[in-house]
Amino acid sequence: MTDAQTDQRVLGATPAAAAGPEHVTEPTAYDAILLAGFGGPEGQDDVIPFLRNVTRGRGIPEERLEEVAHHYRHFGGVSPINDQNRELKAALEAELAERGIDLPVLWGNRNWDPYLADALREADERGFTKLIAIATSAYSSYSSCRQYREDFAGALEATGLDGRIQIDKVRQFFDHPGFVEPFIEGVKNAIGELQQKLPGIDPATEVRILFSTHSIPSTDAAKSGPAERGFGEGGAYAAQHLAVAEVVSHAATGGTVGWDLVYQSRSGPPSMPWLEPDINDRIAELPALGIKAVVIVPLGFVSDHMEVLWDLDNEAMETSDENGLVAVRVPTPGTHAAYVKGLVDLVLERRDAVPVDQRPAMTSLGPWYDVCRPGCCENVRLGFKPAAAGLAP
Numbered sequence: 001m002t003d004a005q006t007d008q009r010v011l012g013a014t015p016a017a018a019a020g021p022e023h024v025t026e027p028t029a030y031d032a033i034l035l036a037g038f039g040g041p042e043g044q045d046d047v048i049p050f051l052r053n054v055t056r057g058r059g060i061p062e063e064r065l066e067e068v069a070h071h072y073r074h075f076g077g078v079s080p081i082n083d084q085n086r087e088l089k090a091a092l093e094a095e096l097a098e099r100g101i102d103l104p105v106l107w108g109n110r111n112w113d114p115y116l117a118d119a120l121r122e123a124d125e126r127g128f129t130k131l132i133a134i135a136t137s138a139y140s141s142y143s144s145c146r147q148y149r150e151d152f153a154g155a156l157e158a159t160g161l162d163g164r165i166q167i168d169k170v171r172q173f174f175d176h177p178g179f180v181e182p183f184i185e186g187v188k189n190a191i192g193e194l195q196q197k198l199p200g201i202d203p204a205t206e207v208r209i210l211f212s213t214h215s216i217p218s219t220d221a222a223k224s225g226p227a228e229r230g231f232g233e234g235g236a237y238a239a240q241h242l243a244v245a246e247v248v249s250h251a252a253t254g255g256t257v258g259w260d261l262v263y264q265s266r267s268g269p270p271s272m273p274w275l276e277p278d279i280n281d282r283i284a285e286l287p288a289l290g291i292k293a294v295v296i297v298p299l300g301f302v303s304d305h306m307e308v309l310w311d312l313d314n315e316a317m318e319t320s321d322e323n324g325l326v327a328v329r330v331p332t333p334g335t336h337a338a339y340v341k342g343l344v345d346l347v348l349e350r351r352d353a354v355p356v357d358q359r360p361a362m363t364s365l366g367p368w369y370d371v372c373r374p375g376c377c378e379n380v381r382l383g384f385k386p387a388a389a390g391l392a393p
């Protein structure tokens, strides 16, 4: 580093940036990939214990738990999420093998068996000490980033492997082409499908694209992303979704079709503000605007799990129907070849410390940080707990 660069870094640096690099500049010899999932029940007896795991200490009303239990019960008490992660693991292994990359994939969940702690015990038995985690979550917020990091720290503590195993995490990948391209393809296909179903429909005036993501408490949203970067009320969480929605809309329709960012799956008590508008409320407003059909894009999710199957395919479809709208739901990335390839690219980018200007990012917000900044994605209600894969607190 020249003196000028050193000076600039010191003078221009926020305290957080001074605490360590945002993007790694040294390669790391990882031993294995840790695929970190949410977890879900696999039978009726698992439903309540799973829901208790997810909501412990979170102030989620009992009525909401009963309602969500009913969603799982409807599908035999089985969430599709674990099978989807088994398929993703197999697809990653096939992609790694094809590219001649010797990195085993270990899978562990935050909220259900196999747990993160199980994956860490397996790592230890196999002599692995450096893991690179891929969480099945693309955006920045407490629930979608920091909570995974806290659960890594909790699992290290619970297994006594803290200090012996290092867990790093690939950057939030909301604007990585591997995540974004399947949505672009999906929106293009969905508009074609609507034109078949409703011959003569004018997408520019009669179709609306609804980009849907998980609602989160407004206080969490405001604190999402690095503490030193102001993103306004919705924080990095809303800013990232808006930026990706803009890219998808432009690539799929040339920006000719109107769109909204909407939220789903709100769960806190009514007294607590969560991000809005709810997808169902927005759908109900559309007929008055001359809209005849909607494209529902599960932009906040990586697979067709319960929030997608119930809250979109069931509820939002029904609301569309009640409002006389034809609706098509776009697939999530799932095991789309571009997504699987993209996740492997993210691991290699981090392993090899690829320079920032050579990292793919489809919005001006990225490529996102490798190392979460101090205070990143705070949960004001819960305070800071120890978290791996980032700078303290």
Ligand SMILES: CC1=C(CCC(=O)O)c2cc3nc(cc4[nH]c(cc5[nH]c(cc1n2)c(C)c5CCC(=O)O)c(CCC(=O)O)c4C)C(CCC(=O)O)=C3C
Pocket: 038, 039, 040, 041, 051, 054, 055, 058, 060, 064, 065, 068, 079, 080, 081, 136, 137, 138, 141, 143, 144, 214, 215, 216, 217, 265, 266, 267, 268, 300, 301, 305, 306, 307
């Ligand atoms: C941002 C976000 C994502 C996307 C990022 C990511 O994917 O990580 C996500 C994903 C998921 N959420 C899921 C399930 C649940 N989430 C709940 C509760 C909550 N989610 C929240 C946020 C998010 N959640 C929040 C702020 C709460 C309130 C409690 C708290 O403050 O933590 C509850 C409790 C009942 C309820 O309140 O709904 C359940 C059962 C499943 C599994 C689905 C399946 O089984 O197929 C998945 C993938």
Ligand SMILES: [Fe+2]
Pocket: 214
């Ligand atoms: Fe959730």
